[in-house]
Amino acid sequence: MALFGSDFLRKLEYLSLVSRRTFRGQLLAQRRTMQHGGGIEFSDHRDYAPGDDFRHLDWNVFARHDELLLKRFQQEEDLHVYLLLDASKSMGFGNPPKFDLARRLAAALAYIALADLDRIALTVFADTIVDDFPLARGKARILTLMAFLEGLELRGRDTDLRGVVRSFVHRSQRRGLAIVISDLFDPKGYAGGIDLLRHHGYEPHLLQLHDHTEANPTMLGDVELEDIENGSVRKVTVTEANLRHYRQLFEDFQKGVDDYSHRYGIGHTRSTADVPFDDLILRMMRAQGAVR
Amino acid sequence: MNLTSPSALGWLALALPIVILYVLKIRMRRVPVSTVLFWQQIFDEHQPRSLWQKLRHLLSLLVQLAFLALLVLALTKPYFPWESTAARRVALIVDNSASMNATDVAPDRLGQAKTIGQGIIDALRHRDEMTIITAGTAPRVACGLTGHQRTLRGALADIEATDGPTRVAEAVTLARRLIGDRDQGEIILLSDGCFEDDEEIIGAEDLQFVSIGKATDNVGITQLQVRRSLGDPIGYEILTQVSNLGESEVSCRLEIDLNEEIVDVVPLTLAPGETWSRVFEKTSALGGRLVARLNHTDRFAPDNQAYAVLPDRPPQEVFLVAKDNLFLQKVLEAHPVVRLSLAERPPETVPPGAVLVLHRHAGNTLPTGNVLVIEPGGSTPLWTLGETLSNPIVVKEERSSPLLRHVRLNNVLMPEARRLEPLTDADVLVESVSGDPLYLTFDRGDEGKALVLTVNLDKGDLPLRTAFPILVTNALHWFAGDQGELRESLTTGSLTEIPIPSTEAATWNLVDPRGEELALSIADGKATIGPLDHAGIWTVRPSSIESAEDEKRVEPARMIACNLASKRESDLRVPRASLDESALLRAGWGGRPLWFYLVVLAWLLVTAEWWLYQRRWIG
Numbered sequence: 043m044a045l046f047g048s049d050f051l052r053k054l055e056y057l058s059l060v061s062r063r064t065f066r067g068q069l070l071a072q073r074r075t076m077q078h079g080g081g082i083e084f085s086d087h088r089d090y091a092p093g094d095d096f097r098h099l100d101w102n103v104f105a106r107h108d109e110l111l112l113k114r115f116q117q118e119e120d121l122h123v124y125l126l127l128d129a130s131k132s133m134g135f136g137n138p139p140k141f142d143l144a145r146r147l148a149a150a151l152a153y154i155a156l157a158d159l160d161r162i163a164l165t166v167f168a169d170t171i172v173d174d175f176p177l178a179r180g181k182a183r184i185l186t187l188m189a190f191l192e193g194l195e196l197r198g199r200d201t202d203l204r205g206v207v208r209s210f211v212h213r214s215q216r217r218g219l220a221i222v223i224s225d226l227f228d229p230k231g232y233a234g235g236i237d238l239l240r241h242h243g244y245e246p247h248l249l250q251l252h253d254h255t256e257a258n259p260t261m262l263g264d265v266e267l268e269d270i271e272n273g274s275v276r277k278v279t280v281t282e283a284n285l286r287h288y289r290q291l292f293e294d295f296q297k298g299v300d301d302y303s304h305r306y307g308i309g310h311t312r313s314t315a316d317v318p319f320d321d322l323i324l325r326m327m328r329a330q331g332a333v334r
Numbered sequence: 335m336n337l338t339s340p341s342a343l344g345w346l347a348l349a350l351p352i353v354i355l356y357v358l359k360i361r362m363r364r365v366p367v368s369t370v371l372f373w374q375q376i377f378d379e380h381q382p383r384s385l386w387q388k389l390r391h392l393l394s395l396l397v398q399l400a401f402l403a404l405l406v407l408a409l410t411k412p413y414f415p416w417e418s419t420a421a422r423r424v425a426l427i428v429d430n431s432a433s434m435n436a437t438d439v440a441p442d443r444l445g446q447a448k449t450i451g452q453g454i455i456d457a458l459r460h461r462d463e464m465t466i467i468t469a470g471t472a473p474r475v476a477c478g479l480t481g482h483q484r485t486l487r488g489a490l491a492d493i494e495a496t497d498g499p500t501r502v503a504e505a506v507t508l509a510r511r512l513i514g515d516r517d518q519g520e521i522i523l524l525s526d527g528c529f530e531d532d533e534e535i536i537g538a539e540d541l542q543f544v545s546i547g548k549a550t551d552n553v554g555i556t557q558l559q560v561r562r563s564l565g566d567p568i569g570y571e572i573l574t575q576v577s578n579l580g581e582s583e584v585s586c587r588l589e590i591d592l593n594e595e596i597v598d599v600v601p602l603t604l605a606p607g608e609t610w611s612r613v614f615e616k617t618s619a620l621g622g623r624l625v626a627r628l629n630h631t632d633r634f635a636p637d638n639q640a641y642a643v644l645p646d647r648p649p650q651e652v653f654l655v656a657k658d659n660l661f662l663q664k665v666l667e668a669h670p671v672v673r674l675s676l677a678e679r680p681p682e683t684v685p686p687g688a689v690l691v692l693h694r695h696a697g698n699t700l701p702t703g704n705v706l707v708i709e710p711g712g713s714t715p716l717w718t719l720g721e722t723l724s725n726p727i728v729v730k731e732e733r734s735s736p737l738l739r740h741v742r743l744n745n746v747l748m749p750e751a752r753r754l755e756p757l758t759d760a761d762v763l764v765e766s767v768s769g770d771p772l773y774l775t776f777d778r779g780d781e782g783k784a785l786v787l788t789v790n791l792d793k794g795d796l797p798l799r800t801a802f803p804i805l806v807t808n809a810l811h812w813f814a815g816d817q818g819e820l821r822e823s824l825t826t827g828s829l830t831e832i833p834i835p836s837t838e839a840a841t842w843n844l845v846d847p848r849g850e851e852l853a854l855s856i857a858d859g860k861a862t863i864g865p866l867d868h869a870g871i872w873t874v875r876p877s878s879i880e881s882a883e884d885e886k887r888v889e890p891a892r893m894i895a896c897n898l899a900s901k902r903e904s905d906l907r908v909p910r911a912s913l914d915e916s917a918l919l920r921a922g923w924g925g926r927p928l929w930f931y932l933v934v935l936a937w938l939l940v941t942a943e944w945w946l947y948q949r950r951w952i953g
Contacts, residue, residue: 275364
């Protein structure tokens, strides 16, 4: 089955309509950035520095307190949406592979953003940034993006989100919404990378995908565990007790992601890879309070 | 330690593939996972146990090798030398005589003996051998020497109760013969002690006696016989004996019936130890089953009923050809079973079963059939008639002949008897001093029997003697064959012979009182029957009889009455010093072959391996 068939496009259109009716202005478009400038909405004051535009001096404050303070206004700009798509080999695991849903989600979010006149960029990563779809604007770009997504392949060895984000944030680009679509199976930890995003003024959102067999493995006995990311093999004897322990660790990991997201107010959506992408998008909307 | 089958050690070669498989290790299943993050945490936590995990596999190999070694060793059937020298040879004698049917213990004495016997079998040690011998009716080896307990148990369970006498002495002799001169030979006797020579048998060193049952009072019929009366052709006499073999007075009722028709009922009161007997005289031309029942409830049923067979007296056709001899006519008319017909001339043939009496027959031939010739009037192909004998004196009588039963002719006057010279083989029953036959028989083969009395009835005093009607009655019985003969009631355990008519059927069956049939082997027109092991009426009949109607036509002559009729078996007051059977049951504790323990050990190892295997899967 094609990754982006006609059915997919029909669903995209539907999602676009839904987002215009109720989602608009709440998630992506018309979102206030922290850029200060020529807007009309007052933001705060700052001390006058030589060279500042006199027109922005708050004369009322000067008259009362004899202080030169500059009025600052929040500038409304179109939003920049950065999609960080995990293309490490672990995303190829599962039935269907997580990567298929990840690409559909990326396409869907990009379509919604483009439809709202926002700008999107796609960064594909594994242990490093492996590919980029440059910043684009206008719905017309969606087909190019889909072709780009279809052409992607899984690659790289161990996922290194921190290294990837470090490269990402050092790019000269405007801040914006950074949606990370990944399973978050990073040997060095996913939090380092997300922290970097936060610290550099991006607003991260996590879309975490996993497969049922990852949550609930069933193999028993003497087996060779093969890490499909780096190809390493480990001979172990899996017992029922090990399986119970594994499930507990997996659950702790998921809970850790929940706690982390909650602590820093990061948007977080988790799903298995076998759900339809549109359901997941709607779930995200509901989580944001856009749809009931 | 010795090995019975050392060749089984070859199975140890199976260790080679086990070791090869271990060394090669079967390729493990490869399972791809998206990340080993979590697995690393699990297995790195348990790192200290990895040595144990490696050893666990090695231990599995060792367990498997040990398992194989134990099984192979078990297959070789090892044994210690002392096992063969200490093995016992046991003869278990089970008394299944009539007295073992007593129900003073539950379910009965034989049942209790079997229960004890099963315990003794269970207590057999490895390499012990046992034989089972029954001691009722006739000693019989129920199971030959074997150590196979299931076979022994089956043989013991199959032992049936009998109504026969106890034959412990013969059974012990048989047991000693089977055991031979084995040092470890033992004879165990399970009996109620109702047998003769008990002290000598029980006191033997090589015999252990286990007494079954307890002292019990009993009343039983200890004798029942019936016979036809000697004087009355349709009369019969019943000899009955009832014994009180108990310690208290008993009142009961004796009922006698013939073919289910009441003949007599006698109320009895018997003192302790008293034996009551009486002869009943009854009349009936009909024969059949005579049953005596004791209306009394006790713990021993077989002697409360006894059986006898009364011979039938069927009507007999007699044709008399005589002129003015009232003596002869009246003696035949007086016979209750004779249907007399007077004739002027003798018929050419005499019907089967009928008798033709010719008085002063002058013809030169005899008709075919049974013929009694009195004072012959002429010569025939069987004899030549001579002059008269003036006054013959009887000097020789064949007293063993049924024709002369209860008859004495030595002082009877017989003037003018006819001299007669036999021309063929003749059996002379009475002979005069001059050597002339006076009473003789001719065997004419298929033409029938001929009996000749040369006496002149008008001149002598024979018709006036009591011997004359007896002589005629004997003659009629002789012509009738075995009909009317007395058939004695036999005791259980006895053997008998019964003549089988060769013309009626090719094969004959013996039917016991329970209705079970057994084919008879016939030799020389006779069949040997017995030892009879059940009281009741035994029947000999052609095997072609199938329906109940056919069965009713079985002649009394082919029925055999069999009774317990043994005071020794009926006397249940036999306290005996007995061995405590629990000593016998303890003898075989732990007595299992070595291979059994090896298999148990192997089984434990399999359990250990199973545990190790499960540890790998379940943790």
